[in-house]
Amino acid sequence: MTRIMLASVCLFWALVPSSLATAGERAGEREGKGGGGPVTTIYRDVAIIGGGAAGSYSAVRLREDFGVSVVVIEKDSKLGGHVNTWVDPATGRGFDAGVQNWIEINNASAFFARFGVAVQPNVRSVLDQHFIDFETGARLSNYTPPSAIDRSTALRKYLEVAEQFLPILQPGWWNFPPPSQIPADLLLPFRDFVVKYKLAAGIPQIFATTGFGKHNFMDALTLFVMRSFDVSMVRTLLGLDANFVPVSRKNQDLYDAILTSLGPDGLTSSTVVDAHRSAGNGGVELEVYNWATGGTTRVVAKKLLITVAPTEENLEPFHLHRDEKSVFDGLHYSTSVVGIVSHPSLPANASLVNIPATAQPDNWVAAVPSYPYNTRFENYPNSTYYRVIAVGDEAFDKDQAKNMIQGTFDRMVVAGTLQQTAPPQNLSFHLFESHGPVSASASREGVETGIIQKLNDLQGKRSTWYTGAAWSVHLTTSLWGFTDSVLPRVVASL
Structure with a gap:
């Protein structure tokens, strides 16, 4: 058993063309009838698809800093995307299953201050690590993790190399070189x-x-690993950059405050079911259905800002053109599912880490399990709850993830690593949410045939702009930095 300090770290109204709205409709908002039920028509400068980290941030910046009217369309009942905060009904204490904390870059803490969400430095939890082969449930008897010095030396070397590529990797793909000039x-x-x-x-x-x-962590192109494990993350782990959390320990607080500030401009529980985007830059028209109320909103906007993963399923209502579809078809994703569980047999103040037996005694490259996998059971300090994360390919779903996590627990009981209760009982799942498609990447062939340049070329076409993790570094505050590079372009195009 090893004790380790864990750092859970993680960013002008122009005339609407007659094909989208009549002159009379431009005067304001109206009530009408359509689609078999009441239809509300609204007019905005920018319609934002997705209310996660990028979408919520974009809405605030566009409204408050650029004076642009917006509407956010979010399928969930709340904003926040991957924060996944669960509140224990018995104690009122919050537990974050998704985003753990925030790196202090791009003046990120000031964004929290806008909404009166107090923050404090993140205090790293010290947990006992138990190394277990989740395939068998057996505790490893001969595994030695890297020493603190060796780990730090490796991270500093990674940082030294990664910093050389900062100009072409951040804040987004804007300066990425043509295929013939990509660093080997x-x-x-x-x-x-x-x-x-x-x-x-x-x-x-x-x-x-x-x-x-x-x-496919070890087989992914280094290019895409550096988009997930970016320079800011390394600097934070080395103690060179600060990170923080809300004083409330509820990351959802930020997004609840944003939703309140948006008022009617935040359409939650809502999905675009059909869209028309003009061939040039003439604007967009969206049919938005609210699953909670059954109502329909017709959104007429000059620009569309898509912040969700550009998958075929997410973008089906937007009737992609051939050039868009050919680019997005070249992106591949993982699926990540996060949860909060409890069981009397799980040890307190501990992290049960999935390490394949082949990593013994110190083959650290082999310490990465084969997918699909459950990464660990990680105890939230001073509680009976544990964070779990299951990862698979694009076809991996919540049912598979839940069965995998329960199966891991069952194998640990059979192997004697954990003692089952009498009578036996399954894990209790208090929160279990899929992050859907994450960690967008492309094949080497795709990169060498210009997929990144083609992604850039889609920005602004058909009145459509993009931000989100598929276009930038995955960490929230780094993603906000990329979004800051997109928004002035959106505003200039109005």
Whole structure:
């Protein structure tokens, strides 16, 4: 058993063309009838698809800092995307299953201050680590994790190399070189990059921090690993950059405050069911259905800002053109499911870590399990609750994830690693949410045939702009930095 300090770290109204609205309709909002029920028509400068980290931030910045009218369309009943805050009904204490804390870059804490959400430095939890092969449920008897010195040395080397690529990786793809000029290191499978720079001692930490977002972590191109485990993350783990959490320990507080500020401009429990985007830059018209009320809103906007993952399912209502579809078809994703569980047999103040037996005694590159996998059971300090994360490929779903996590627990009981209660009982799942498609990546062939340049070329076409993790670094405050580079372009195009 090893005790380790865990850092759970994680960003002008123009005339609407007659094809979208009549002159009389431009005067304001109206009530009408359509689609078999009441239809409300609204007019906005920008319609934002998705109310996660990028969408909520975009709405605030556009409204408050650029004077642009917006509407946010979010399928969930609340904003916030991947924060996944659960509140214990017995104590009122909050537990975050998704986003754990926030890196202080791009003046991120000031964004919280706008909404009166007090923050404080994040205090890292010290947990006892138990190394267990989740395939068998047996505790590893001969595994030695990297020493603190070896781990730090590897992370510093990673940082030294990664910082060289900052100008072409952040804040987004804007400055990414043409295929013939891409640095060779970025096209290496990550396992080869690790060998080249002797980073093996850093692998358990890298994987535990952000690697669980990739189902093919060691085989992914280094380019895309650096989008998940970016320079800011490394600097935070090394104590070079600060990170913070809300004083309330409820990350959802920020997004609840944003939703309140948006008022009627936040359409939650809502989905775009059909869309028309003009061939040029003439605007968009969206049919939005509210699953809670059964009402329909017709949104007429000059620009569309898509912040959700650009998958076929998410973008089906927008009737993608061939050039858009060909680019998005070249992106591949993992699926991440997060949860909060409890069981009397789980040890207090502990993290049960999934380490394959082949990693013994110190083969740290082999410490990454094969997908699909459950990464760990991690105790929230001073509680009986545990955070779990299951990862698979694009077809992985919540039922598979739940069965996997329960199966892991059952194997640990059979192996004698845990003692089952009498009578036996299953895990209690208090929160269980899919993050859906995450960690967008492309094949080496796709990168070498210009998929990144093609992604850039889609920005602004057909009145449509994009932000979100598929276009930037995955960490929230880094993503906010990329979004800050997109929004002036959106405003200039109005």
